[in-house]
Amino acid sequence: MFAEIAPSEHSPARAGRLVVGLALVVGGMATDALAGTQALAGNLLIAILLHVVGVVPWVIGIEMTAQQSSMVRHVGHSIHTEVESPRALLGPWRRLIDRRKGMSSWTVLAGVLGLFLFPGLGPAACGLAFTISWVLRWNRRRRADALEELDVPIAPLRASRAVNALRALEIQPLVDVLHGPDLQAKRAAIDLLCSWPSLGGGLLRSTLADPDPDVRSLAAVALTRLDDRFTRQINEARAAASHEDTEAHVRIAHMHYEYALSDPTDQSKRTFHLSHARDALQRALVRQPERGDLLVELARVYRELTDHERAWQAALAAIGTDPHRAEAYLLGMELAFRTGRLDALRALARQSTVHAGWPTDVLAIARWWADPAPPALAADA
Known part of the structure; x- marks a missing residue:
């Protein structure tokens, strides 16, 4: 029961008090157990005397050991959620607590309970409560230490360690890893997803329904910390x-945009953060209207808000401002296709083959759309 009690400072005086306290605890419990046997045998007077003699040194021993550890505070923390103060339970004993400034009120409460319970059961019951409290707190600390490794933002070393763990499985897709049987690989995958908030949020939320409670706990903690971050x-x-400060507004827009993409399931939160990203980009464009990159980002935000008409106008403005920006053409072609502007799509494709610096594979697609009668369409005709 007192396995974790240790002096906070390695001094002979503290070690001596700890030994004396433990001796008083053990002696008091033994004496009170003897009182219980006497009560069962019918020797009530002897039982009461032994009971008092056993409880008093037991309480003193508990106080002495509690000064060397946080054992009693564990009980106090556990009960605090239900009772604001132990003094609310003690009633007329409050004056005794006030006079004993040096003794913990939880120790006094344990002594009162031990004194008024049946001989042999008081210290045993309180000791059991202390033991259960310590075990629960120890288990929570151990679990918290394991979850602490998921703290974000993730340092490069932690991300590297997660990747190395996944390489042992030949870099399987993260979805397969998250639904596989290997708990360690799942933890590594969750750890890695924390470094990709906008992409990993959806996958992390899918693990909240995992049959393994440890994985559900890890995912919940990771998502909470992502939201907090x-x-x-x-x-x-x-x-x-x-x-x-234009760049400050741009940074704010990026954060809101990334936050919106991190949770595709919550439409209200998604719309809220996309609206803030749009407003921040508009404030930045008021000061620097010539920036094509901001116009492209504004078009993306409008696209996520399903306002395709404004997204189309922003994409055209980006192309007009910076005709060599390939991503503006690509986004404009996508929006033209979504809104049924096939003639505008072909016009943008032809323009992009001249001005935009496309990679080879994308250039082939742009040329296909730029052809007024692509071979596949001509064959169908």
Whole structure:
């Protein structure tokens, strides 16, 4: 029961008090157990005397050992959620607690309970409560230590370690790893997904229904910390931003956009953060309207908001501002296809083959769309 009690400082005096306290605890419990046997035998007077003699040194021993550890505070922390203060349970004993400033109120409460319970059961019951409390706290600490490894943002070393763990499985797709039987690989996958918030949020949420409770706990902690990190970074960026700082508004827009993409299941939160990203980009464009990269990002935000008409206008503005930006053409072609503007799509494709620096594979697609009568369409005709 007292396995973790240790002096906070390695001094002979503290070690001596700990030994004396443990001796008083053991002696008090033994004496009270003897009192219980006497009570069962019918010797009530002897039982009461032994009971008092056993409880008093037991309480003193508990206090002495509690000064060397946090055992009693564990019980106090556990009960605090139900009772604001142990003094609310003690009633007329409050004056005794107030006079005994040096003794923990939880120790006094344990003594009162031990004194008024049946001889032999008081210290045993309180000792059992202390033991259960210590075991529960120890288990929570052990679990918290395991989950602490998921703290975000993830350092490069942690991300590297997660990748190495997955390489042992020949880099299987993360979806397969998350639904596989290997718990260690699942933890590594969750760890790795934390470094890709906008892409990993959906996968992490899928693991909340995993049959393994450890995986569900790890995913829940990871998602909570991702949300906390996003919220903290957005608040810090907003607090530090000034109206004239264009880059600050751009950073805020990026954070809101990434946060919106990290949770595709919550449409209200997604719309909220996309709207803030749109407003931040518009404020930045008021100061630097010539920036094609911001117009492309604004078009993407409008696309995620399913406002395809405004997204199309923003993409055209980006192409007009920076005709050599390949991503603006690609986004414009996508939006033209979504809105049924096939003639505009072909016009953008022809324009992009001249101005945009496409990779070879994308250039082939752009040329296919630029052809007024592609071979496949001509054959169908």
